[in-house]
Amino acid sequence: MSASGTDNRQANDPGRKKRVVIVGGGTAGWMTASYLVAAFGDRIDVTVVESARIGTVGVGEATFSDIRHFFEFLQLAESDWMPACNATYKLAVRFEDWREPGHHFYHPFEQLGSVDGFPLSDWWLRSPTTSRFDKDCFVLASLCDAGRSPRYLDGKLIDQGFAEQERDETSARSTIVEYQGTQFPYAYHFEAALLAKYLTKYSTQRGVRHISDDVTDVALDEDGFISHVRTAGHGRLDGDLFVDCTGFRALLLNKALGEPFESYQDTLPNDRAVALQVPLDMDREPMRPCTTATAREAGWIWTIPLVSRIGSGYVYASDYTTPEEAERTLRAFIGPAAADVEANHIKMRIGRSRRSWVKNCVAVGLSSGFVEPLESTGIFFIHHAIEQIVKYFPSGRDDHHLRNLYNESIEHVMDGVREFLVLHYVGAKRADNQYWKDTKTRRIPDSLAERIEIWKHKVPDAQTVFPYYHGLPPYSYNCILLGAGGIEVRHSPALDLADDRAALAEFERIRLKAEKLVQELPTQNQYFANMRAGAV
Ligand SMILES: Cc1cc2nc3c(=O)[nH]c(=O)nc-3n(C[C@H](O)[C@H](O)[C@H](O)COP(=O)(O)OP(=O)(O)OC[C@H]3O[C@@H](n4cnc5c(N)ncnc54)[C@H](O)[C@@H]3O)c2cc1C
Numbered sequence: 239m240s241a242s243g244t245d246n247r248q249a250n251d252p253g254r255k256k257r258v259v260i261v262g263g264g265t266a267g268w269m270t271a272s273y274l275v276a277a278f279g280d281r282i283d284v285t286v287v288e289s290a291r292i293g294t295v296g297v298g299e300a301t302f303s304d305i306r307h308f309f310e311f312l313q314l315a316e317s318d319w320m321p322a323c324n325a326t327y328k329l330a331v332r333f334e335d336w337r338e339p340g341h342h343f344y345h346p347f348e349q350l351g352s353v354d355g356f357p358l359s360d361w362w363l364r365s366p367t368t369s370r371f372d373k374d375c376f377v378l379a380s381l382c383d384a385g386r387s388p389r390y391l392d393g394k395l396i397d398q399g400f401a402e403q404e405r406d407e408t409s410a411r412s413t414i415v416e417y418q419g420t421q422f423p424y425a426y427h428f429e430a431a432l433l434a435k436y437l438t439k440y441s442t443q444r445g446v447r448h449i450s451d452d453v454t455d456v457a458l459d460e461d462g463f464i465s466h467v468r469t470a471g472h473g474r475l476d477g478d479l480f481v482d483c484t485g486f487r488a489l490l491l492n493k494a495l496g497e498p499f500e501s502y503q504d505t506l507p508n509d510r511a512v513a514l515q516v517p518l519d520m521d522r523e524p525m526r527p528c529t530t531a532t533a534r535e536a537g538w539i540w541t542i543p544l545v546s547r548i549g550s551g552y553v554y555a556s557d558y559t560t561p562e563e564a565e566r567t568l569r570a571f572i573g574p575a576a577a578d579v580e581a582n583h584i585k586m587r588i589g590r591s592r593r594s595w596v597k598n599c600v601a602v603g604l605s606s607g608f609v610e611p612l613e614s615t616g617i618f619f620i621h622h623a624i625e626q627i628v629k630y631f632p633s634g635r636d637d638h639h640l641r642n643l644y645n646e647s648i649e650h651v652m653d654g655v656r657e658f659l660v661l662h663y664v665g666a667k668r669a670d671n672q673y674w675k676d677t678k679t680r681r682i683p684d685s686l687a688e689r690i691e692i693w694k695h696k697v698p699d700a701q702t703v704f705p706y707y708h709g710l711p712p713y714s715y716n717c718i719l720l721g722a723g724g725i726e727v728r729h730s731p732a733l734d735l736a737d738d739r740a741a742l743a744e745f746e747r748i749r750l751k752a753e754k755l756v757q758e759l760p761t762q763n764q765y766f767a768n769m770r771a772g773a774v
Pocket residue numbers: 261262263264265266267287288289290291292293294295296297298299300301430451452453454483484485486487489511551584586602603604605611614615616617618620
């Protein structure tokens with residue numbers, strides 16, 4: 239990479255419009271561009287340069303519920319963007335066969351209630367009303383089993399303690415971190431390529447410059463900052479801040495600036511995926527309102543229902559199976575519907591860059607880091623990163639305090655999610671072949687090993703889960719521990735001395751509420767057929 243003599247005084251000039259150059263136009267590139275223009279309008283210059291030659295990963299299809307803050311920030315309503323992206327609702331992740339063949343449980347978007355200061359999970363261990371922890375404690379588990387939409391045909395949201403507000407252009411906009419503690423009842427599935435297209439239009443209409451070209455060189459100045467990137471057809475692009483959205487290539491951060499990548503592979507061995515897009519006739523086949531993750535011989539298979547098709551893929555460890563065998567497994571799982579569909583084989587780089595923001599380069603998306611998509615965290619990482627870029631947006635080159643805070647927050651989010659994912663494997667009861675046996679003996683992060691010992695005696699709460707913000711609330715850990723069934727968890731001894739009638743009444747209230755909602759709500763198919771007809 240070459241050095242050029244950019245004038246540092248110019249780079250630090252507070253009066254000049256900051257130029258942000260985003261390299262890469264996948265989900266990360268366009269989410270970043272649209273968010274920055276929504277945050278700062280024309281008070282900054284934003285350019286996106288994306289290669290027409292190098293494709294996007296293009297699989298990210300399931301999200302966190304938090305993504306609604308992203309759309310709200312852009313002032314987009316569901317009726318604006320959902321039809322354009324073939325989007326559906328996701329109320330939970332449904333885990334199949336993680337405990338034993340034929341078993342399933344949900345990790346829903348619903349807070350776990352409590353009675354007399356003890357979480358319902360603890361009460362359930364003491365006095366289980368049925369064998370289904372998830373159905374006894376969460377209304378949404380029954381809605382998933384019954385294929386229901388979280389909205390009525392007129393668009394009204396189910397009452398889950400979340401009041402939707404009327405908004406206009408002057409309303410304050412919300413962000414993920416400040417909304418911790420409240421729980422919106424659903425997330426989305428969508429076609430990532432269509433969302434990138436939608437956001438391209440959104441951004442360019444608001445002044446973002448879009449260049450279709452290859453970046454061939456990254457030029458550093460005498461201080462090691464990026465002065466410009468060189469393109470094949472558009473010459474040099476100068477900037478103050480460069481956002482590396484080049485995917486697993488990490489062309490700017492890892493290659494040009496040499497920031498090391500720290501692998502998580504020792505604790506999360508799945509390093510490949512094979513994906514298929516299966517046609518779906520929404521009028522004939524039911525669409526589950528959840529992502530399904532089905533455990534298989536050397537990993538797990540995702541099933542994501544969209545309005546147009548089902549996205550499916552097998553995430554596996556190449557130490558345990560071959561790409562050919564993995565493709566056969568996936569095709570056998572899907573059946574004849576996938577016979578004529580071409581498979582997409584993907585290598586995954588699991589881990590994170592040591593620092594995601596170095597000098598004037600910040601990596602967002604796969605270039606920053608990635609963990610397997612078991613809990614659909616990829617787009618959440620992007621969304622969280624962009625919010626942090628806005629929060630710590632620099633005034634010049636000397637803002638190392640802001641950069642450090644940014645890097646700390648990214649480290650915490652990724653390391654915390656890693657712990658949560660490892661719990662799925664150590665906690666899965668299934669141990670029927672070498673792959674699943676090894677999940678019980680492989681190294682796990684030390685802090686997680688200590689936490690699991692605690693959780694055997696006291697279900698996870700805010701005091702005992704990963705102590706920094708990482709997107710997942712304590713109840714999520716309860717769902718995996720009690721659902722996957724491989725770790726024996728005991729109820730609090732205090733509950734043996736307590737009266738359980740209020741807890742049993744709460745289980746009954748949940749059961750009755752779920753029963754009523756299943757009767758009243760339309761199926762997800764009915765809801766989207768209605769939306770497509772323009773009725774919502
Ligand atoms: C198997 C799999 C399944 C996943 N499932 C989910 C999921 O369900 N939910 C979820 O939230 N996330 C998921 N993810 C993650 C999600 O796909 C990514 O977070 C998301 O697609 C962001 O990718 P990206 O934009 O960082 O990179 P990419 O999609 O790889 O985009 C890279 C961009 O950089 C450009 N580029 C590269 N080099 C150059 C160059 N030299 N010059 C110019 N441009 C260049 C490319 O043209 C492209 O536009 C999944 C990932 C994988 C691998």
